[in-house]
Amino acid sequence: MSVFGKVRLGYLVVESQRFRDWRRFGADAIGLHVDELTDDVLRFRLDGRECRFLIQRGPAEDVMAVGWHVTDHDTFDRVVRRVTERGVPIQEGTPEEAALRGVERLWRFAGPKGITQEIFTTAVDSPKPLQMISSGFVTGDGGMGHVALTSRDPGGIHRYYNTVFDSRLSDYIDENISGLIMKIRFLRVNERHHSVAVANIQGLRIEPIRTKVQHVNIQAATLEDMVGAYTRVRELGFTMAWSIGQHTNDKELSFYCATPSGFELEVGWNPIVLTPEVEAAWQVATHQGISVWGHRPVDPGIFDKLGQLRQAALNLRRPEITVPALSTSSFAGAAS
Secondary structure, three states: OOOOOOEEEEEEEEEOOOHHHHHHHHHHHHEEEEEEEEOEEEEOOOOOOOOOOOEEEOOOOOEEEEEEEEEOOHHHHHHHHHHOOOOEEEEOOOOOHHHHHHEEOEEEOOOHHHHHHEEEEEEEEEOOOOOOOOEEEHHHHOOOOEEEEEOOOHHHHHHHHHHOOOOOEEEEEEEEEOOOEEEEEEEEEEOOOOOEEEEEEEEOOOOOOOOOOOOOEEEOOOHHHHHHHHHHHHHOOOOOOEEEEOOOOOOOOOEEEOOOOOOOOEEOOOOOEHHHHHHHHHOOOOOOOEEEOOOOOOHHHHOHHHHHHHHHHHHHOOOOOOOOOOOOOOHHHOOO
């Protein structure tokens, strides 16, 4: 039986030392609800859930784990079986770790690029009312948004999420960057157009960025919420990466800004939703260019070509962390 449609992005775990910046960024710029649990733990809420972003003190300045909400126990057992049958260890998190993430129990296993994958079935809703500038964010059956990665082995990551979650390919984008073609594949695990995006530079096995995640996405409830966040990010002096624009494939309006940890946050509005009717007629296509309009670079400093090449050269010395047992092209139990 397929897992597709029964899994959604639930939360992200970030390691950082920049707590003051994260608080200003999340609460004052983006408009999220913030809870300061201790000097070493910060949480952000988008909706009724206790936790959507968990910021823990540490040196990485990166996303360390992705939490996936599996909607029922039978499907959860199926995912566990797929992982363990491939010989990949799976470990239960402690009650304290589950409480920090706002879930009742969680299990974790290795993921692409060293990003731990965590799965849970029951999230905890907060009894406290939301206190945030924004009017709200879209979560629900599509989850809280998506994560985007760069990789030297995009096919391996595609196969990983197909093996574990029966992901489906939504489409591709080919983007010409100074004569190089960046190809992005978009994977969906539910009605959201994509929960995972994977980019690579064709013909070059390089990673141009330091962080494991290139960007994470959240979806604003209204156009006014998205534009308001864009304005506050600029007024408060945070680094804006790309101006407001509209994507070619999912039609989402969005902007990109740099988080205090260096990876980007995309705040979007009104993307395509693959309802059953749309899903039935969906055709995989390749779109030329990321944007229909907009998405122009705002702060040239973050697009320093020399800096990107230097980072790519450093990354060549660092092997990309993969999970071969879950990334091979065929497995008899993948649909079990």
